[in-house]
Amino acid sequence: MRGAVRALIALGSATAVWLGLLHLLFMADLDDFFGGDSGLRPGAASLAARHVKMWSEPTLKELELKKMRQSNAEWDFMGRTFLVLALANMSLRDPGSADKYVDVIDRIIDETIKIEAEHGVYYFLMPYARERPFMAKSGRSIFVDGEIALMLAARRIVRESDEYATLLEQRLDSMVHQMKDSPVMCSESYPDECWMFCNAVGMAALRMSDVLDGTDHSEFISDWLASIKRNLVDSDTGMLISSFSVDGQAFDGPEGSSIWMVAHCLDLVDPEFARDQYCRARQELGRSVLGFGYAREWPRSWQSPADVDSGPIIPVLEMSAGSSGMAVLGAASFEDREFLLGLMTSLKFAGFPVRRDGELKFCASNQVGDAVLLYAMVQGPVWASVKRRWNEAHVSSVGWVDKSVPVAAAGEL
C-alpha cells in the first residue's frame, strides 16, 4: 500500500513538473515568423511558398479547395482574400519578388470575379443563403463585395491597375449605397444577416479607395462608426457584436472568430477604437494556460455553441481553433508580443506543423487558416502605406491624425 501511495505521489510530482515545462519544448521563435518592415522571415517565407505553389499547380489547388468547400464554401473565398492581402504585403516587403506575387494576386482576383459572374454570389455562401431573399433589392452580399473590394484595393496599393480601379469603384458604390439604406448603416452578408466582420472589411476597402482615388468618404465612415458604437456594442463587454439583423437586432454576441479581424480593419478608420476593441477582446477572450496561449470564441457573459466559424471548441478551456487562429492576426497587428508568443507556442504544439522541401504547412489547419496565419506574419506594410497616404492628404485639411503615427512625424507631413 505504501508503495502504491509512493507511486501516485511520484506520478503527481512528475505531472506537475512536466506540465510546467512542456511549453518550453514548443516555445516559438517569433523572429522566425514576425518582425521588420521589409523582407520575409524564414517561417513566413516557407508558409508562403506552399500557397504560391498551390496557385501555380491547378491539381493541388482543386484538391485543397474541394476539401474546404466540402465543409464551408466561405473558406474557399476567404482563403483567397487573406492570401491576396498576404501577397500584397509581401510585395511591399520584398519588391524584388513583387512580379511573382502580383501575378498570383491577379490570378486569384480574376478567377474569383469570374466564378462570381458565372455562378452568382451564392457560390461563396453557405447553402442557407438561398432559403430567403436578401432584404436589399440589389441582392448583393457585403461578404463577397467587401472582400473582393479589399483584394482589389490591396492589389492597387502595390501596383496600380485601371481595370481594377473601375471594378473597385463599382463594388464600393454598391456597398455604400446599400449601407446608407440600412437603419444601422450595415449591409447584409446573408439575407437579413449582417456581420461586423464583413462591414469592417468593407470600411477598410473604402478607406483604401480614398487614398488610391483621391475620394473622401470621411463623413460616411464617421457616421458608420457612430452608428456601430451606438447600436452594435455589447453592453457587458463593450465589444462589437458579430452578427445582427438589418435593423440591428443581435444574433450573436461578441465572437472571437470575428472581433480580431474587425479590430484589424478598424485600425484604418479609427485606430483608437480599434485598439480599444483589441484590448477588450484580449481581456475577454485571450487566455494563457501553462505557457500556451489561446482564445475563446465567446466571452463568459455570452453562451453559444460551437459553429462553423469557431471550429470545434475544447470544453472547460473553451478554446476555439477559429478564434485562436484569428487572434494571431490581432496580436500581430497590435504588437502584443506576449500573447503572440503564447499563441504561436500553442500553434507549434497543436497545429501539427510540417516543414518539407522548403514549404511549411499546419496540418491541423486548412488553406484559409494557413492564409490567415501568413497574413498575420507579413501584415503591416499595406496598412502603413494607406495610413501614410491618408495622413499626407488629409492631416492639414481635415485634422484627422492617425495616432499610431508619431505626432512629430505626422506634423512633418
Added chain:
Amino acid sequence: MRSDFFKLPRIDELLSPRGFLKRAAVLTVVFAVFHVAGLREMTSFLCGMAPMTGGAAKLSALMGLGYVVSYLGFIVIVPILVIASALLLVSSRIWPVKPRV
C-alpha cells in the same frame, strides 16, 4: 505468445518503475506507427475540415483523432511516466520500502 499477455497487470506491477516504463514504451510505439503512417496529415478535423473528401471523410477524421490521442500520449504522458519512474527509483533507494513481517 505468452499465456499471460492478456491478463490485467497487478497493481504493484502497474505502479512500479518498470510498469511505468513499459507503458511509456507502448505509447511511444503506437505514436511512432501512427506518425510513420502519415496520420499527422489527417488532423485538419481540428479546424472543422474533413481531411479527405467523399466517402473517406469520416474515416480520415477518425484516423486524425487517433493521431492526436497518440501524440498527446507521447508528448504529455510518456515524459510523465519516465519522470515518475525515475522519481520512484530514486525514492526507493533513499527510503526503501520495508517488507512486511
